[in-house]
Amino acid sequence: MAQVLEFKLPDLGEGLTEAEIVRWLVEVGDVVAIDQPVVEVETAKAMVEVPCPYGGVVTARFGEEGTELPVGAPLLTVAVGALEGPVSSSSSGPDSESSGGSGNVLVGYGTGAPAARRRRIRPDRLDRAAAEAPVSRAPVADAPVVEAPAVNVLVAETSVSEGPVPVVSPLVRRLARQHDIDLRRLAGSGPEGLILRADVDRAIRTAEETAAATARAAQAPVQAPAAAVAAAPSGVAAVRDAERIPLRGVRGAVADKLSRSRTEIPxxxxxxxxxxxxxxxxxxxxxxxxxxxxxxxxxxxxxxxxxxxxxxxxxxxxxxxxxxxxxxxxxxxxxxxxxxxxxxxxxxxxxxxxxxxxxxxxxxxxxxxxxxxxxxxxxxxxxxxxxxxxxxxxxxxxxxxxxxxxxxxxxxxxxxxxxxxxxxxxxxxxxxxxxxxxxxxxxxxxxxxxxxxxxxxxxxxxxxxxxxxxxxx
The missing domain is CATH 3.30.559.10 (Chloramphenicol acetyltransferase-like domain)
Structure with missing residues (x-):
C-alpha cells in the first residue's frame, strides 16, 4: 500500500523566511523522481527550483502560482510506494517503488539533471491510493490548500486572540510595526490562519483609506450643495484606481535593504x-x-x-x-x-x-x-x-x-x-x-x-x- 508523504517549503538559507510560487513544474497525478524539481519559487534574493526528496505520484499541490508561502508551509503531497495496475502512459518514468526520500531538503537550489518525462496515474487510481494511504505529516503541517481570500478583513474587537500571533516572517512583523497594525486583529490567509505579508498589505491599505475618508469628512462643509457633492471626485476611488505594485521578491528585498541602509548608516x-x-x-x-x-x-x-x-x-x-x-x-x-x-x-x-x-x-x-x-x-x-x-x-x-x-x-x-x-x-x-x-x-x-x-x-x-x-x- 502506498504511503502519502507531505513535502513542505524547505529552509532556503541566507535568512529567507518566505517564497512566492512562480511556476509549478508538476501536475497532480504526475510521477516524480527523488530530487526532481517540482516548483519554481522566487525568494527575496533569487529564483529557485525546489526539488522534492520523495519519489512517487503527486496527489495534491498547495498554493496557486503567485501565492507567497512561509518556510515550513506544505508544498505538495506524494504517494510513495507501488500502485496496482498499469499507468495511463506507456512512456518510461522514474522509479516510485522506494518509500524513502533522498534526505536532501534542497539540492544545490535545483538539480542540474534534466527532469524526467511525466507519467500520470489515472485519476480513479490516484484517488483510491490517496484515500487508502496514511499521510505522514509533522504535527504543525496539517493545513489545507493555500488559497488567499479575495478580501482580508480585520477581526472584530471581541474576537482578538490572546494566544501567540500566527506570524513566521520577521519582515511581516516589522512591516506591521512600521504601520501600527495590530497583528492580533488580522485574519491570516495562510495555513492554519498564518498571517502573510499580503494580509498586512491589505490591512495597511484599509487603514489608509479609512484615515483619508475620515480626514475628508472632517474638512467638508456641514451642508454642501448637492451638485457640488455629486461633482466632487472621490478620494477613495482615486486611490483604488491607482496601480498598486507589491513590494516583494527582488524589488521588496531591495527596498528593505536600501531603507535599512539609510536608516542605520551615517x-x-x-x-x-x-x-x-x-x-x-x-x-x-x-x-x-x-x-x-x-x-x-x-x-x-x-x-x-x-x-x-x-x-x-x-x-x-x-x-x-x-x-x-x-x-x-x-x-x-x-x-x-x-x-x-x-x-x-x-x-x-x-x-x-x-x-x-x-x-x-x-x-x-x-x-x-x-x-x-x-x-x-x-x-x-x-x-x-x-x-x-x-x-x-x-x-x-x-x-x-x-x-x-x-x-x-x-x-x-x-x-x-x-x-x-x-x-x-x-x-x-x-x-x-x-x-x-x-x-x-x-x-x-x-x-x-x-x-x-x-x-x-x-x-x-x-x-x-x-x-x-x-x-x-
Whole structure:
C-alpha cells in the first residue's frame, strides 16, 4: 500500500523566511523522481527550483502560482510506494517503488539533471491510493490548500486572540510595526490562519483609506450643495484606481535593504574626476595581444575591480562592517566584491568571492559568469550575499555621477560614471581626454574623510596611471 508523504517549503538559507510560487513544474497525478524539481519559487534574493526528496505520484499541490508561502508551509503531497495496475502512459518514468526520500531538503537550489518525462496515474487510481494511504505529516503541517481570500478583513474587537500571533516572517512583523497594525486583529490567509505579508498589505491599505475618508469628512462643509457633492471626485476611488505594485521578491528585498541602509548608516559621499585615457589605452593593448600568452578580453569593470582590491589592501577600514549591538567595527580579512547588475527582475548584486586573491583576468571571468547567471535568473541566494564592498558602474546608463546608497551591511560603495571625451589640462596644455567621475559613499562610523579621500585618490591615481598598480601586483 502506498504511503502519502507531505513535502513542505524547505529552509532556503541566507535568512529567507518566505517564497512566492512562480511556476509549478508538476501536475497532480504526475510521477516524480527523488530530487526532481517540482516548483519554481522566487525568494527575496533569487529564483529557485525546489526539488522534492520523495519519489512517487503527486496527489495534491498547495498554493496557486503567485501565492507567497512561509518556510515550513506544505508544498505538495506524494504517494510513495507501488500502485496496482498499469499507468495511463506507456512512456518510461522514474522509479516510485522506494518509500524513502533522498534526505536532501534542497539540492544545490535545483538539480542540474534534466527532469524526467511525466507519467500520470489515472485519476480513479490516484484517488483510491490517496484515500487508502496514511499521510505522514509533522504535527504543525496539517493545513489545507493555500488559497488567499479575495478580501482580508480585520477581526472584530471581541474576537482578538490572546494566544501567540500566527506570524513566521520577521519582515511581516516589522512591516506591521512600521504601520501600527495590530497583528492580533488580522485574519491570516495562510495555513492554519498564518498571517502573510499580503494580509498586512491589505490591512495597511484599509487603514489608509479609512484615515483619508475620515480626514475628508472632517474638512467638508456641514451642508454642501448637492451638485457640488455629486461633482466632487472621490478620494477613495482615486486611490483604488491607482496601480498598486507589491513590494516583494527582488524589488521588496531591495527596498528593505536600501531603507535599512539609510536608516542605520551615517553615510557620506566624496567624488573626483579622473583622466581614464591611459587606462583605456592599457585595456586596448591587453585585448590586442596575440599569441600563447594572450588570454580572454579584459573589461573596464574587471580593471576597476582589481583597482578596488588593491585600494582596499591599503585602506582596510572600508572593507568592514559595524556590529551595532556590540558597538564594534568588524574589520574583514578577505574582499568579497559585489557588483551591481541590472536584470529584467530588477537590480541584483552578485558577489565575486575572494576577489583579493584574483588578478584582473580572473575577476573579469567571474564577473562574466555571474552576469550571465543574473540575466537568466539562475543566481543562487549564496551568490547574492556575503559581499564586503560593492562596485557600481552606473556609467552604462549614460550618466556621469551619482551618490550610491551603501549595500547594507557593507561600509562603502564605489560608483563609476560614464567614460567620455572632455576638455582636460594634460601636461600643461588643454587636450581632449577620456574622463570619468568616481564617487565613494562610505559609512562615517568606520573611518573619517581623510581615509575615504585617500582611498578614492588612490583609485583615481590607478585610473590615470595604471602603472601604479604594478607595485601591488
Amino acid at each position: 553615510d557620506a559621499t566624496c567624488w573626483v574626476d579622473a583622466d581614464a585615457t591611459e587606462l583605456m589605452a592599457v585595456r586596448a593593448a591587453m585585448n590586442a595581444a596575440t599569441g600563447p600568452s594572450a588570454g580572454p578580453k579584459v573589461s573596464v569593470l574587471a580593471l576597476l575591480a582589481r583597482i578596488c582590491t588593491a585600494a582596499l589592501a591599503r585602506f582596510p577600514e572600508l572593507n568592514s562592517t559595524v556590529d551595532t549591538e556590540a558597538r564594534e567595527i568588524v574589520r574583514l580579512s578577505g574582499v568579497h566584491l559585489g557588483f551591481a547588475a541590472q536584470t529584467e527582475r530588477g537590480l541584483v548584486v552578485p558577489v565575486v568571492r575572494d576577489a583579493h586573491t584574483r588578478n584582473a583576468e580572473s575577476i573579469g571571468a567571474e564577473i562574466a559568469r555571474l552576469t550571465e547567471l543574473a540575466r537568466t535568473g539562475k543566481l543562487s541566494p549564496a551568490q547574492l550575499t556575503g559581499g564586503t564592498f560593492t562596485l557600481n558602474n552606473y556609467g552604462v546608463f549614460g550618466v556621469d555621477g551619482s551618490t550610491p546608497i551603501i549595500n547594507h551591511p557593507e561600509a562603502a560603495m564605489l560608483g563609476v560614471g560614464r567614460i567620455m571625451p572632455k576638455p582636460w589640462v594634460h601636461q600643461g596644455e588643454l587636450a581632449v581626454r577620456q574622463v570619468v567621475q568616481l564617487s565613494l559613499t562610505f559609512d562615517h562610523r568606520v573611518c573619517d574623510g581623510g581615509t575615504a579621500g585617500g582611498f578614492l585618490r588612490y583609485v583615481a591615481d590607478c585610473v590615470e596611471q595604471p602603472a601604479v598598480l604594478l607595485r601591488t601586483l
